[in-house]
Amino acid sequence: xxxxxxxxxxxxxALEEPMYFKVEVEGETVTGLDIQAGHVHRGIEYLVAxxxxxxxxxxxxxICSLCSNSHPFSYCMALERIGGIIVPERVEYLRVVADExxxxxxxxxxxxxxxxxxxxxxxxxxxxxxxxxxxxxxxxIFGNRMDLGANxxxxxxxxxxxxxxxxxxxxxxxxxxxxxxxxxxxxxxxxFLRRTKGxxxxxxxxxxxxxxxxxxARASGVDYDVRRKAPYVVYDRLDFDVQTLADGDVWxxxxxxxxEVKESVRIIEQCLRDIPEGPISIDAIPEIPAGEAIAKxxxxxxxxxxxxxxxxxxxxxxxxxxxxSYNNWKGxxxxxxxxxxxxxxxxxxxxxxxxxxxxx
Amino acid sequence: MSDGLILLFSVLVFPGGLFALAxxxxxxxxxxxxxxxxxxxxxxxxxxxxxxxxxxxxxxxxIPAQSSAAIFRWAPLAGFSCMVLAAAMIPINGVYRPSPxxxxxxxxxxxxxxxxxxxxxxxxxxxxxxxxxxxxREMSIMLAYEGPVLLALLSVAIRVGVGEGHLISxxxxxxxxxxxxxxxxxLDPWMWPAMLTFLCFFPANLGVLPFDxxxxxxxxxxxxxxxxxxxxxxxxxxxxxxxxxxxxGLGITLFxxxxxxxxxxxxxxxxxxxxxxVLGVTVVRTGMGRMRIDQxxxxxxxxxxxxxxxxxAIMLARS
Numbered sequence: 001x002x003x004x005x006x007x008x009x010x011x012x013x014a015l016e017e018p019m020y021f022k023v024e025v026e027g028e029t030v031t032g033l034d035i036q037a038g039h040v041h042r043g044i045e046y047l048v049a050x051x052x053x054x055x056x057x058x059x060x061x062x063i064c065s066l067c068s069n070s071h072p073f074s075y076c077m078a079l080e081r082i083g084g085i086i087v088p089e090r091v092e093y094l095r096v097v098a099d100e101x102x103x104x105x106x107x108x109x110x111x112x113x114x115x116x117x118x119x120x121x122x123x124x125x126x127x128x129x130x131x132x133x134x135x136x137x138x139x140x141i142f143g144n145r146m147d148l149g150a151n152x153x154x155x156x157x158x159x160x161x162x163x164x165x166x167x168x169x170x171x172x173x174x175x176x177x178x179x180x181x182x183x184x185x186x187x188x189x190x191x192f193l194r195r196t197k198g199x200x201x202x203x204x205x206x207x208x209x210x211x212x213x214x215x216x217a218r219a220s221g222v223d224y225d226v227r228r229k230a231p232y233v234v235y236d237r238l239d240f241d242v243q244t245l246a247d248g249d250v251w252x253x254x255x256x257x258x259x260e261v262k263e264s265v266r267i268i269e270q271c272l273r274d275i276p277e278g279p280i281s282i283d284a285i286p287e288i289p290a291g292e293a294i295a296k297x298x299x300x301x302x303x304x305x306x307x308x309x310x311x312x313x314x315x316x317x318x319x320x321x322x323x324x325s326y327n328n329w330k331g332x333x334x335x336x337x338x339x340x341x342x343x344x345x346x347x348x349x350x351x352x353x354x355x356x357x358x359x360x
Numbered sequence: 361m362s363d364g365l366i367l368l369f370s371v372l373v374f375p376g377g378l379f380a381l382a383x384x385x386x387x388x389x390x391x392x393x394x395x396x397x398x399x400x401x402x403x404x405x406x407x408x409x410x411x412x413x414x415x416x417x418x419x420x421x422x423i424p425a426q427s428s429a430a431i432f433r434w435a436p437l438a439g440f441s442c443m444v445l446a447a448a449m450i451p452i453n454g455v456y457r458p459s460p461x462x463x464x465x466x467x468x469x470x471x472x473x474x475x476x477x478x479x480x481x482x483x484x485x486x487x488x489x490x491x492x493x494x495x496x497r498e499m500s501i502m503l504a505y506e507g508p509v510l511l512a513l514l515s516v517a518i519r520v521g522v523g524e525g526h527l528i529s530x531x532x533x534x535x536x537x538x539x540x541x542x543x544x545x546x547l548d549p550w551m552w553p554a555m556l557t558f559l560c561f562f563p564a565n566l567g568v569l570p571f572d573x574x575x576x577x578x579x580x581x582x583x584x585x586x587x588x589x590x591x592x593x594x595x596x597x598x599x600x601x602x603x604x605x606x607x608x609g610l611g612i613t614l615f616x617x618x619x620x621x622x623x624x625x626x627x628x629x630x631x632x633x634x635x636x637x638v639l640g641v642t643v644v645r646t647g648m649g650r651m652r653i654d655q656x657x658x659x660x661x662x663x664x665x666x667x668x669x670x671x672x673a674i675m676l677a678r679s
Contacts, residue, residue: 006489013581027496028653119569119576119650125399191570191648194655341493342576342652 003031008344010039015348016113017355028341033333037359044360045320052314053079053288057151064356065146066109067323069102070299071357072151074321077232077295078308083288085154090278092233093271094160097168098142098150099297100264100271104175105134106300107215107257107264110352111186114254117346118195123185130178137171155281165272172265179265183258186251196251200335200347203248210330214302215256216351217328220248226298238270250343250350257352288312301325301352323357367459375456376448376602383630384601385409387608387637394638398646409601416594424587426487435485436588436595439478443602446471450609451536452629454621464530465513468610472565475603476502479574482596483584494583497653498574504660505564511668512557515675516545516614522679536617544616550678553671555615560664562640564656565607567600569645573653608633611640 008021018039024032044063048056060071073095080087112127135145142148142158150156160168186192202212207220217224225242227235243259245252292309302324311317328351335347370376389406396403405411423429449458449468463471480498483491514528520538521529529535545551564571575583585596612632619628651659 004489004492006493025493028493115649119572120648122399122646123649125401129400189648191651195649195652340652340654342573342650 002026006341012345015345017353019348019353019355021344021348023341023344025341030336030339030341030344033336035329035332037329037355039359040356041359048316048319050315053153053310053316056316056319057153058149061147061149061151063360064354066106067102067299067301067304067354067357068147069098069150070297070304071321073099074295074297074299074304074306075308075319076151076153077297078293078306079153079288079310081293081295082291082308082310083153083286085282085286087154087282088278088280089234089276091155091280093275094156094158094280095151095233096235096238097160097268097271098148098156098158100268101134101138101141102148103300104261104264105131105138106352107261108134110349111254111257111261113349114196114250114346115186115192117349118192120189120192123182123189123192126178126182126185130175130182133171133175137168140167152281153285155279159280160272160275165275169269169272172268175265179258179261183262186254186258193251195343195346196254197249198247199250199343200339200350201247201249202331202335204246206334207248207331210334211327212302212331213327214299214324214352215260216253216331217302218242218244219252219256221246224303226296226303230296232295232297234271237274238267240267250346253350253352288314299324301354301357302328321360323354325351325354325358329353329358363459367461370456370459371445371448371462375450375452376444376446380444380447380602380605381598383633384598384603384605385413386630387604387634388601390634391637391642394642395646398642409597413594413597416589416597417591419590421590421592422587424487427587428485428487431481431485432587433592435478435482436592436599439475440595440599440602442471442474442478443599443606446474446606447602447609449532450606451532451613451617452609452626453536453540453617453619454625455629457533460531460533465517465532465535466530468532468606469510469513472603472606472610473502473506475599476565478599479584479596482588483574486584486587488587490581490586491584494574494586497583500653500657501564501571501573501660504657505561505664508557508660508664508668509561509565511665511672512554512561513614515551515554515668515671518672518675518679519545519551522675532613536613539617544618546615550674551615551671553667553674557664557667557671558611558614559640560660562607562611563644564660566604566641568641570648570651571656572645572650573656576650604637605633608636608640611636 003024003026006023006025008023009015010018010020020036022034023030048059051059057072060075061068063071108127108131112124115123139145141164142150150158202220204221207217207222221244223242223244228242240263243256245256288310290310290312295306297304304324305322307320308316309318331351339347388409393403393406423432446468449462451458476498480495483495517528517530520535521527523538539545567575575585619625
């Protein structure tokens with residue numbers, strides 16, 4: 001049988017963002033893969049050097065939508081490190097709450113899309129309906145459904161009073177029953193297992209060799225979570241389990257995300273219980289001296305690293321970040337070797353690629 | 361009226377042509393609405409498929425530069441007209457008896473393969489690589505389901521034939537007549553293997569989940585239909601609506617044709633079609649995900665084929 005090329009992307013119904021795969025196929029089997037990127041490059045690294053440190057919080061939040069809280073969060077941490085700013089304890093808890101709410105929404109979105117990609121639209125609808133609880137929560141607490149606008153230098157821009165805490169706790173409680181219900185479906189439904197078990201396998205050795213991070217690496221048995229390995233804010237005081245699975249297939253990556261959603265619910269509940277009283281911001285931001293700093297955080301897709309250099313002016317001299325999808329991208333070559341045409345979109349979706357973050 | 365005119369009427373207006381199209385579009389509307397309700401959505405109006413057709417009819421048919429224009433343009437029309445002809449061959453108990461000149465069960469079986477062939481032609485003529493993949497998938501799945509369903513059809517034909525005193529009966533009218541006298545086959549456990557085979561054939565032939573593999577939207581972007589637009593796409597949608605009635609009607613003819621005469625019989629036929637569509641198509645397609653082509657191929661060569669062979673063996677043993 002002769003080989004021929006099919007274009008998957010840059011615009012493709014199964015891809016959330018533009019990415020171009022030149023796939024070489026023989027019958028239904030993929031024999032070659034060439035990934036081309038660069039369709040959503042917006043020059044944000046250049047733009048941040050043109051704006052002052054406060055404006056950059058707004059700008060970094062708009063790098064991408066699903067991990068929109070991780071970016072300003074890490075940026076603020078790097079800046080506070082240079083300025084020697086110690087944030088109040090209440091702020092640290094509130095930052096965790098915001099970040100975990102975003103993680104729940106992001107993971108559920110990917111889990112739903114996976115069901116859609118195997119054609120199981122009823123499950124897709126069910127998961128999206130549950131995700132809507134978190135979207136409503138975001139809108140109620142932060143005023144927005146995607147970009148929370150939660151961070152500022154030395155503090156946060158929202159507060160949880162008694163009523164807010166009770167509301168958040170009630171919303172989390174509402175999620176538990178549906179979460180368990182569709183976790184069972186993902187675990188046992190034949191038509192889902194048939195398409196995802198043993199598909200797009202990434203062995204542990206390859207995950208380590210290519211430096212994969214986040215749920216993708218954890219699904220291949222790599223026990224790496226920034227929240228545990230290099231705890232920031234109050235994560236060292238919170239009780240949560242780093243989930244890992246051994247198989248490294250599409251199904252494992254889906255299950256890891258589902259389990260992490262449950263862990264995130266647990267984390268938020270602990271925050272609501274332990275959060276101390278106090279201010280939600282420092283009184284005045286001191287002069288930011290010249291210096292450089294690195295901040296790491298666990299974004300929904302994995303390790304997010306921010307490097308910031310300042311020169312004493314109100315604009316960053318250099319801001320650079322490495323996003324998890326940049327590492328995970330490499331894993332696609334391994335996962336797609338010899339896969340079927342039907343599984344291309346499914347495998348791409350399973351690494352939860354964030355093109356906007358990667359290309360910025 | 362002369363026989364020729366009656367024949368023309370039965371093909372173009374009732375029960376082929378207009379009637380089958382209207383019923384098919386209504387069934388599609390019900391299917392979409394029920395599927396939406398099963399997924400806790402509101403769903404489109406019942407007449408949405410009609411609105412879609414009206415919209416498409418006002419648009420332009422784009423013909424890709426690299427396509428074989430003649431095949432690309434005529435394939436949908438060929439598919440639609442074959443389905444209209446097939447619809448005129450489905451008897452409605454107490455209302456309509458197809459003229460023997462139109463053909464028998466085997467002719468219908470051949471006609472039922474036409475839409476798939478037309479889709480293959482259209483897919484390869486469109487010049488798109490996704491059309492080519494759709495072509496190969498359509499071919500594989502057709503090869504997989506044609507065998508088992510032929511066995512199921514033969515089982516019914518032999519059962520009726522032996523009952524009527526000859527070896528095999530390929531006349532659809534005779535099949536209906538036999539069940540009118542001896543009770544519908546749906547009540548006879550010996551016929552259930554054939555019926556189950558036929559139920560597996562529904563989603564595959566109608567191209568819905570879990571067997572919508574040739575047109576899988578998230579995999580091959582509607583496959584053969586990818587390059588189609590405007591009235592040509594509308595013709596494909598009409599073909600699929602009429603095919604829906606033909607396949608459902610065939611199922612009803614084979615296993616449960618009984619009902620009163622006259623207008624009530626006609627209504628009952630429409631209700632039976634709709635109920636069968638909801639149970640055999642809508643519920644199935646909302647309840648599971650898509651198979652991969654190799655999985656579907658293996659599925660058909662396992663269960664439906666085994667059931668088909670078993671059913672044929674039962675019929676031969678009992679005759």
